[in-house]
Amino acid sequence: MSLLVLLGTMAIAIVRLNRLFAVVILFDIFSLLSAALFVSLGAVDVAFTEASVGAGITTILLLGALSLTSKRQRQISWKRHLPAILITVAIGILLLFGLSDLPRFGDPEAPAFGPLYSRYVFGSPHEIGIPNMVTSILASYRGYDTLGETTVIFTAAVTVLGLMVRGSGARTWSGGGMDHHLILRINSKLMLPLILLFALYVQFHGDYGPGGGFQAGVIFAGGFILYCLVFGLESVQSFAPAGLVRVLCACGLGLYILTGLCGMLLGGNFLDYNVLAHDPLHGQHLGIALIEIGVGTTVAASMFAMFHAYAGYEPQA
Amino acid sequence: MIWNVVSWALLLSGAAFVIVGGVGLIRLPDFFTRLHAVSIPDTLGAALISAGLIIQAGLSMVALKLLIILAFLLFTGPTATHALAKTALHGKLAPRTRNPEKTP
Amino acid sequence: MIDAGNMVYWVVVLLMMTGLYVVLASSNLVKKVVGLNIFQTSVFILYISLGSVSGGTAPIHVEGVTNYANPLPHVLILTAIVVGVATSAVALALAVRIHDAYGSVEEDLIEKQETEQA
Numbered sequence: 001m002s003l004l005v006l007l008g009t010m011a012i013a014i015v016r017l018n019r020l021f022a023v024v025i026l027f028d029i030f031s032l033l034s035a036a037l038f039v040s041l042g043a044v045d046v047a048f049t050e051a052s053v054g055a056g057i058t059t060i061l062l063l064g065a066l067s068l069t070s071k072r073q074r075q076i077s078w079k080r081h082l083p084a085i086l087i088t089v090a091i092g093i094l095l096l097f098g099l100s101d102l103p104r105f106g107d108p109e110a111p112a113f114g115p116l117y118s119r120y121v122f123g124s125p126h127e128i129g130i131p132n133m134v135t136s137i138l139a140s141y142r143g144y145d146t147l148g149e150t151t152v153i154f155t156a157a158v159t160v161l162g163l164m165v166r167g168s169g170a171r172t173w174s175g176g177g178m179d180h181h182l183i184l185r186i187n188s189k190l191m192l193p194l195i196l197l198f199a200l201y202v203q204f205h206g207d208y209g210p211g212g213g214f215q216a217g218v219i220f221a222g223g224f225i226l227y228c229l230v231f232g233l234e235s236v237q238s239f240a241p242a243g244l245v246r247v248l249c250a251c252g253l254g255l256y257i258l259t260g261l262c263g264m265l266l267g268g269n270f271l272d273y274n275v276l277a278h279d280p281l282h283g284q285h286l287g288i289a290l291i292e293i294g295v296g297t298t299v300a301a302s303m304f305a306m307f308h309a310y311a312g313y314e315p316q317a
Numbered sequence: 318m319i320w321n322v323v324s325w326a327l328l329l330s331g332a333a334f335v336i337v338g339g340v341g342l343i344r345l346p347d348f349f350t351r352l353h354a355v356s357i358p359d360t361l362g363a364a365l366i367s368a369g370l371i372i373q374a375g376l377s378m379v380a381l382k383l384l385i386i387l388a389f390l391l392f393t394g395p396t397a398t399h400a401l402a403k404t405a406l407h408g409k410l411a412p413r414t415r416n417p418e419k420t421p
Numbered sequence: 422m423i424d425a426g427n428m429v430y431w432v433v434v435l436l437m438m439t440g441l442y443v444v445l446a447s448s449n450l451v452k453k454v455v456g457l458n459i460f461q462t463s464v465f466i467l468y469i470s471l472g473s474v475s476g477g478t479a480p481i482h483v484e485g486v487t488n489y490a491n492p493l494p495h496v497l498i499l500t501a502i503v504v505g506v507a508t509s510a511v512a513l514a515l516a517v518r519i520h521d522a523y524g525s526v527e528e529d530l531i532e533k534q535e536t537e538q539a
Contacts (some may be wrong), residue, residue: 004429007432014455014456034466043494044481045495046502058506062509065451068517069516074529085442088438088445099433102430105470107474113491120493121489137493138499156508157510187392208481310513
């Protein structure tokens with residue numbers, strides 16, 4: 001598995017480098033390679049999320065943090081390396097001992113493939129009726145976990161905004177040099193509608209193929225981030241003002257909770273979709289569609305708000 | 318059968334071009350030459366690999382999606398190269414020439 | 422244990438230890454966040470490889486296919502990836518504010534300033 005070798009090489013290279021910009025770009029490539037590894041292991045939804053979230057948003061946030069802090073790492077003395085090497089080697093040997101008890105890679109008789117697997121894989125086309133089992137588990141069988149996850153994103157956006165925003169509104173960058181970048185301006189104007197269309201496609205096609213709310217939200221935010229990078233933060237003020245974006249962060253989460261409460265008001269449990277329509281299958285479809293829209297909205301607004309906070313930050317030394 | 322051979326030829330030549338780009342990235346001396354060596358074979362390699370995969374997929378939705386991905390790659394690859402070169406010039410990185418006093 | 426099929430686990434341990442080493446040994450806070458992300462990614466690879474079965478396809482229902490990869494680890498890792506990026510965002514925001522307050526994000530310089538102030 002050459003992908004594994006490449007991943008190992010990337011990781012070792014990241015350790016050795018001192019220029020943080022190179023470290024961030026190598027980490028980006030590392031995320032993309034692990035997304036390819038996930039595809040080869042059969043996890044297409046996870047690969048999609050890792051490529052969009054890990055290689056997309058994390059790189060942007062790291063670059064934003066880099067531009068606001070130092071760009072090189074100081075050389076550290078050997079006295080610091082030695083305890084770290086000893087600890088990591090010891091823990092590594094212990095982990096290898098522990099991992100030797102794991103079932104053989106790809107074994108169909110492994111404990112992971114017990115009755116729960118049969119319930120999800122063979123029951124979900126009948127109980128939920130959508131082909132993508134990951135979406136059906138994420139949105140319906142384990143809807144509580146997804147509610148918690150959306151709350152985590154919302155909390156992170158609120159924390160980043162609380163840490164990094166003083167005053168209100170958008171600030172222009174020193175992006176004046178972009179006036180001469182004709183090719184970049186034209187290309188980003190051409191790309192933006194396609195990116196947003198693709199985000200909507202991923203959002204609503206998440207039932208039938210890899211996709212869903214998280215990936216769609218990140219791609220949506222990514223389109224706007226691209227536009228902001230080329231045209232400056234003021235350019236999105238007219239159609240995505242900072243106040244609206246922050247309200248949308250909460251609206252998505254609110255839609256999720258409201259869907260759950262509707263289930264309770266109509267006689268079922270919290271987040272029970274069977275009672276939302278005349279028929280359990282249609283109820284599941286409706287419930288999943290609603291919460292995916294809520295998740296997509298929260299994720300898109302949160303990612304864009306966090307980017308806004310990093311980009312518009314003025315250091316007060 | 319013949320289509321299989323054609324698609325394999327396209328895939329292998331695309332991979333060969335990407336490898337050539339990688340060799341250029343390591344061996345060439347200056348930033349701008351390395352940029353040139355990576356971007357052009359990579360774009361061509363991506364196009365050839367996509368064409369090979371389209372032939373493998375036959376005439377279906379997958380082929381249409383691959384075509385759209387190819388169009389995207391052809392758009393964004395050269396744009397990224399342009400952005401890199403523009404930034405390098407903006408950062409006062411001068412290309413290496415044979416006569417040092419004639420650099421721009 | 423030295424089975425070629427189990428190479429995934431070996432590489433997972435290597436990546437985990439590399440990430441841990443970056444977190445422990447680097448003095449720059451931003452590089453620590455990168456190391457943490459490498460650690461997280463290696464754990465994701467471990468979980469996904471535990472859920473894969475030989476000959477299994479992606480867990481999307483197609484007529485006539487019965488051998489699917491286990492979708493439950495995929496769901497858990499999807500949540501984990503998104504939570505990981507949220508954590509990294511907050512960590513980086515803290516690093517930026519620390520840089521504002523102390524003038525650098527290198528751990529030893531920050532410690533020196535703290536002991537001088539105390």
